[in-house]
Amino acid sequence: MIKTWLTERFNLTVPLIAAPMGGTANGNFAAEVARNGALGMIAVGSRATPDWVEQEVASRPPGTERWGIGTLAWVVDQRPELLDAALAAKPPLLSISYGPYARHLEAIRNAGSVVTTQVGTLAEALDAEQAGFDFLVVRGGEGGGHGRDVMATLPLLQEVLEGVELPVVAAGGIANRRGLAAVIAAGAVGGWVGTAFLGCAETAWTDEARDRVISAADGDTIYTRSFDSGLQLAWPPEFGGRALQNTFSREWHEREPVSMEANEQMAAAVTDRDYEIAPLWAGQGVSLLESKGTVAEVVEEFARAEELLRRW
Numbered sequence: 001m002i003k004t005w006l007t008e009r010f011n012l013t014v015p016l017i018a019a020p021m022g023g024t025a026n027g028n029f030a031a032e033v034a035r036n037g038a039l040g041m042i043a044v045g046s047r048a049t050p051d052w053v054e055q056e057v058a059s060r061p062p063g064t065e066r067w068g069i070g071t072l073a074w075v076v077d078q079r080p081e082l083l084d085a086a087l088a089a090k091p092p093l094l095s096i097s098y099g100p101y102a103r104h105l106e107a108i109r110n111a112g113s114v115v116t117t118q119v120g121t122l123a124e125a126l127d128a129e130q131a132g133f134d135f136l137v138v139r140g141g142e143g144g145g146h147g148r149d150v151m152a153t154l155p156l157l158q159e160v161l162e163g164v165e166l167p168v169v170a171a172g173g174i175a176n177r178r179g180l181a182a183v184i185a186a187g188a189v190g191g192w193v194g195t196a197f198l199g200c201a202e203t204a205w206t207d208e209a210r211d212r213v214i215s216a217a218d219g220d221t222i223y224t225r226s227f228d229s230g231l232q233l234a235w236p237p238e239f240g241g242r243a244l245q246n247t248f249s250r251e252w253h254e255r256e257p258v259s260m261e262a263n264e265q266m267a268a269a270v271t272d273r274d275y276e277i278a279p280l281w282a283g284q285g286v287s288l289l290e291s292k293g294t295v296a297e298v299v300e301e302f303a304r305a306e307e308l309l310r311r312w
């Protein structure tokens with residue numbers, strides 16, 4: 001078993017956190033991750049409500065530290081009741097990423113949660129260290145969903161490992177045992193992984209969405225703000241999102257703001273689950289996804305990082 005600060009702190013058998021993924025990582029998913037020895041995050045995304053948080057938290061496995069809640073700083077800043085609902089559940093880990101987090105840190109600490117944030121530049125990492133986070137998630141632009149696209153995971157990870165004292169978890173493009181072994185060999189205490197779980201039966205995704213990520217190949221993702229404009233979400237401009245390319249992104253990428261007609265088209269597509277218009281957030285690691293499977297199988301694959309590390 002690989003032992004790191006992360007596995008010791010949360011009693012994990014694999015140095016792995018299943019990333020919070022809005023509309024994807026619910027309580028059932030997080031519970032399955034925890035049962036298999038990693039840490040499962042429940043995502044409180046831009047469309048969550050306090051009732052939904054309460055309902056999903058109820059699905060977590062009892063008596064374990066292997067779970068957490070991932071919030072979006074710009075969302076909870078506007079809707080603090082979402083953070084209140086998250087903290088009421090006393091999550092062992094709480095992440096607050098993308099936006100103004102500082103004024104919420106005291107409440108998170110008072111709830112007794114370990115607190116982390118995703119950073120995309122060295123400057124952001126240094127600010128987060130100053131602010132008092134317990135560990136940092138260093139996330140490169142190849143990752144799925146939102147974040148910065150300033151640096152790729154590997155150069156950013158090296159910079160931050162040299163520049164900060166806090167434990168560092170790596171994110172963005174860690175797609176199998178090889179990626180996890182690489183970041184641990186470099187000095188990270190674990191991996192924060194989203195895309196590799198997108199083929200799993202236990203997420204909130206539809207089967208058609210899973211089929212789409214399974215068949216994606218190299219170059220099929222795009223980092224864009226067009227989907228957020230289509231969805232009329234007020235993401236801070238420095239955080240675009242990486243998703244599968246589709247008809248909508250081909251038409252609107254770098255032509256934002258999109259037209260009112262496109263907004264209406266997007267709203268209908270979300271309801272109809274039309275993935276040629278609505279986004280499927282996914283990172284570059286999507287080309288390594290070859291078949292649908294279960295959380296148990298994905299966590300087992302990452303646990304095999306140990307075999308690679310032992311070779312040395």
Ligand SMILES: Cc1cc2nc3c(=O)[nH]c(=O)nc-3n(C[C@H](O)[C@H](O)[C@H](O)COP(=O)(O)O)c2cc1C
Pocket residue numbers: 019020021022023024043044045046070071072095097118139142143144145146147171172173174192193194195196280281282283284285
């Ligand atoms: C479908 C999807 C939804 C996401 N939603 C969120 C979210 O709600 N909150 C968040 O902090 N990060 C979110 N992310 C980003 C992940 O936390 C993480 O940074 C990313 O998945 C890591 O890169 P990878 O996808 O290459 O593993 C999302 C990622 C994906 C793939």
